[in-house]
Amino acid sequence: MIFLTRKAEFSSAHFYRNPAWSDEQNREAFGKCANPNGHGHNYTLEVTVAGEVNPATGFVVDLKLLKDILEREVVSVYDHRHLNHEVPEFALANPTTENIAVAIWRRLDGKVPNARLHRVRVYEMADLFADYYGESADLLDRNATALNAQTVA
Amino acid sequence: MSTPVVHFSRRYRFSASHRLHTPGMSDEQNRATYGKCNNPFGHGHNYMVELTLAGPVAADTGFVVSLPALDALAQRELLDRFDHTHLNAHTAFSADFLPSTENLAFELQRIFAREVPLLDPTGRLRLSNIRIEETGNNSFDLPSQSDAPERTR
Numbered sequence: 001m002i003f004l005t006r007k008a009e010f011s012s013a014h015f016y017r018n019p020a021w022s023d024e025q026n027r028e029a030f031g032k033c034a035n036p037n038g039h040g041h042n043y044t045l046e047v048t049v050a051g052e053v054n055p056a057t058g059f060v061v062d063l064k065l066l067k068d069i070l071e072r073e074v075v076s077v078y079d080h081r082h083l084n085h086e087v088p089e090f091a092l093a094n095p096t097t098e099n100i101a102v103a104i105w106r107r108l109d110g111k112v113p114n115a116r117l118h119r120v121r122v123y124e125m126a127d128l129f130a131d132y133y134g135e136s137a138d139l140l141d142r143n144a145t146a147l148n149a150q151t152v153a
Numbered sequence: 154m155s156t157p158v159v160h161f162s163r164r165y166r167f168s169a170s171h172r173l174h175t176p177g178m179s180d181e182q183n184r185a186t187y188g189k190c191n192n193p194f195g196h197g198h199n200y201m202v203e204l205t206l207a208g209p210v211a212a213d214t215g216f217v218v219s220l221p222a223l224d225a226l227a228q229r230e231l232l233d234r235f236d237h238t239h240l241n242a243h244t245a246f247s248a249d250f251l252p253s254t255e256n257l258a259f260e261l262q263r264i265f266a267r268e269v270p271l272l273d274p275t276g277r278l279r280l281s282n283i284r285i286e287e288t289g290n291n292s293f294d295l296p297s298q299s300d301a302p303e304r305t306r
Contacts, residue, residue: 016214016215018213018214020213029214030214031221093215094214094215095215096210096214096215096216097161098157098159098161098210098215098216098217099210099215101159102157102159102210126164127163127164127165128162128163128164128220129161129162130159130160130161130162130217131159131160131161131162131205132157132159132160133158133160135155135157137158138155138156138157138158139155141158141207141209141277
């Protein structure tokens with residue numbers, strides 16, 4: 001098995017707000033990220049898939065095909081849009097880097113032929129990023145947390 | 154759908170000097186082992202430390218961790234302690250501590266594995282990985298033991 005990663009970029013606006021909270025609570029929790037008209041980032045997306053090399057082509061996945069899938073499923077929806085106002089998955093959930101990584105996973109899961117989605121990494125900026133490994137990893141995390149508690153103790 | 158677990162990473166930078174020299178070896182052996190890293194007054198690097206935390210995405214904020222809280226922790230335990238210091242002379246280390254980047258990673262893992270869970274009242278946040286780049290060409294990854302299977306699966 002081998003891992004293959006493709007990058008894509010999109011530039012989007014967002015803000016953070018929990019509608020159940022007062023303006024003051026939002027300001028306290030989210031700081032300048034709560035400014036009501038939003039702000040923007042150049043996001044970098046890295047999608048890693050895992051699979052076996054097809055002996056006929058030497059590829060796991062045709063990179064052009066993967067590029068087209070990222071363009072169709074993600075970039076065309078997110079790029080030069082306001083995530084809160086224009087992207088349905090963020091109508092209720094904050095478009096944090098964490099939630100964007102999960103949302104992109106859900107958009108891509110099952111869409112890449114001959115490969116398994118392994119990791120979605122979203123950079124909000126060079127020094128801040130989030131990785132999501134999918135729902136099967138969520139289940140494993142319960143064990144990791146328990147093990148970690150033992151290690152630290 | 155279970156709460157997604159996301160790995161959140163943040164990069165910090167500090168500059169410090171060090172010298173690779175171990176008292177268990179003769180001066181000649183030290184020179185042979187460490188080369189120019191053994192020069193008596195030390196030398197310095199711009200270190201990049203990447204902390205990766207794993208935890209569930211909180212429904213009310215969309216965050217795995219409060220960024221100001223993480224930044225404050227890194228400021229206190231990493232930047233305030235080590236930035237613009239000579240690691241060999243550092244009071245945090247015993248006299249026979251060899252401040253190779255590997256050993257620094259283990260020291261930081263010890264600190265952050267203890268401190269990171271305290272940032273999260275639900276107790277599910279943990280340190281997943283520490284990456285240190287000593288230079289643009291040298292980097293070290295130290296996964297938390299509990300997390301390794303999940304990331305390399």
